[in-house]
Amino acid sequence: MSTVKVDPNITFSLDAANGTPIYRQIIQQIEYAILSERLKPGDRLPTIRALAVELKINPNTIAKAYGELEIRGVLVTQVGSGTFISNKKPEAPESIEEIRNRKIQEVLGRFMRELEDLGLGKDEMLELIRKF
Amino acid sequence: MSTVKVDPNITFSLDAANGTPIYRQIIQQIEYAILSERLKPGDRLPTIRALAVELKINPNTIAKAYGELEIRGVLVTQVGSGTFISNKKPEAPESIEEIRNRKIQEVLGRFMRELEDLGLGKDEMLELIRKF
Amino acid sequence: MSTVKVDPNITFSLDAANGTPIYRQIIQQIEYAILSERLKPGDRLPTIRALAVELKINPNTIAKAYGELEIRGVLVTQVGSGTFISNKKPEAPESIEEIRNRKIQEVLGRFMRELEDLGLGKDEMLELIRKF
Amino acid sequence: MSTVKVDPNITFSLDAANGTPIYRQIIQQIEYAILSERLKPGDRLPTIRALAVELKINPNTIAKAYGELEIRGVLVTQVGSGTFISNKKPEAPESIEEIRNRKIQEVLGRFMRELEDLGLGKDEMLELIRKF
DNA sequence: GTGGTCTAGACCACC
DNA sequence: GTGGTCTAGACCACG
DSSP states (O other), X not given: OEEEEOXXXXXXXXXXXXXXXXXXXXXXXXXXXXXXXXXXXXXXXXXXXXXXXXXXXXXXHXXXXXXXXXXXXXXXXXXXXXXXXXXXXXXXXXXXXXHHHHHHHHHHHHHHHHHHHTTOOHHHHHHHHHHO | OEEEEEETTEEEXXXXXXXXXXXXXXXXXXXXXXXXXXXXXXXXXXXXXXXHHHHTSOHHHHHHHHXXXXXXXXXXXXXXXXXXXXXXXXXXXXXXXXXXXXXXXHHHHHHHHHHHHTTOOHHHHHHHHHHO | OEEEEEETTEEEEEOGXXXXXXXXXXXXXXXXXXXXXXXXXXXXXXXXXHHHHXXXXXXXHHHHHXXXXXXTTSEEEETTTEEEEOOOOOSSOOOHHHHHHHXXXXXXXXXXHHHHHTTOOHHHHHHHHHHO | XXXXXXXXXXXXXXXXXXXXXXXXXXXXXXXXXXXXXXXXXXXXXXXXXXHHHHHTSOHHHHHHHHHHHHHTTSEEEETTTEEEEOOOXXXXXXXXXXXXXXXXXXXXXXXXXXXXXXXXXXXXXXXXXXXX
16 A cells, blocks of 8 residues: 655555555545545646656556546546646536535445444444544 | 476476366476576566466466465566566464454555545544444 | 448448547447437447457557446446446436437538638538539 | 637637647638638738737647648748748649548548438438538 | 557456 | 456657
């Protein structure tokens, strides 16, 4: 696992041996940074090549992540100057806050199910987080 | 019995009518090549497909051999570039309890990173779990 | 320019020296086949590898086209069995017929502007098409 | 899309979100104006700066378009007085008329293939143009 | 120096 | 066999 602070506004933590494809981890972390408003419309993302060097991965992997977010309308790219957070309105009329809460519930549900599968009760979970 | 020199450093001699499964023969021959230092940490092994063609056997058989050696930490594979001799020190066998604790830490770490990415602090996490 | 009939329902005409990226030409031709109902929800597309051989291009180029259409919800893929036209409802409540008409107007507008730029009047355009 | 009449003899219609680079759109529209004889050898083009202001784009973009046309011998610039349509003979012994006809065939071919892909027959195409 | 396109070829996961 | 992920490295287009 490597954690790299690329920018005041976004830190990438990648884990190649995680099962989740690297490009999906990048997509998720950009999306979460937008949902928590650390990244705002118009903000510039790190360049593909700079990020590839920082994260020690192939530039094409980052291009794939940026590319998917561009198709989804989350990012816009201007060749020659960089990649930016889009200010496009989403088609679904769900607010950032609503999406964020939905994501939090998803993460929480997955977490509790996995720890229950490993035989932990709620008290032990609370204890673990307190000590983390 | 067929003997095939695949590489300057390793020669495979397989005998299908031997009783010993082919994938075991491959494993043994790689291990012995390492013990005798004909293969050293960082050396690249032949690709699964190339070796399958050379040895005239099914690629899955080689994949099984490589896979087992990877589980044991003898080999590491880097998707996209090949399979290499690991430089990892052999580990002491891990107890069930140790494995469980490691899994718990993994789940916990991923959970906390994701919620942090979504802008939550530790107190909010504890509160969420309490209310769950 | 190469034209390849891949399937009873779709024919690809690619022109590498066209300026338009190959993967975009593929995307457009799949979209148009759907809009004109030669391809319907559930239909299976050619496999990436087979199409790559037919069109004499790299499989990754086709994967990129299919991938973008999958992100947009136009295609769905089932690893191990192939890539299919999605039956997902679009978010925008525009019918296939409406989209098709819009595309026709776009193509028509571009065409007439270019031929006007080349100094043709409407009568000459009609004559050209008649003779084509 | 913006359409700007810059001069009695040439009107630019640029569309930034078109895929075609802006400098190519400019080149094409100048070439087509020459092929249709709205611009003739010796005619003066708008200055780079004036055109940049009119079209609200970066002067470098226009410089690139003019520059490429100059390399091809279509334009000549006289420092201090402006940029003009060249009277140089084209190297290929193709007449203006031949080039124009070739371009018309290209545009026509692309148009008809796209509308066929959208499921239109020749009669429908003729009808569409008539009504345009 | 920015991103975009394309090729070639590796292993992986699934049926 | 299917598609998916990743690497490596080519050349191009744009500012």
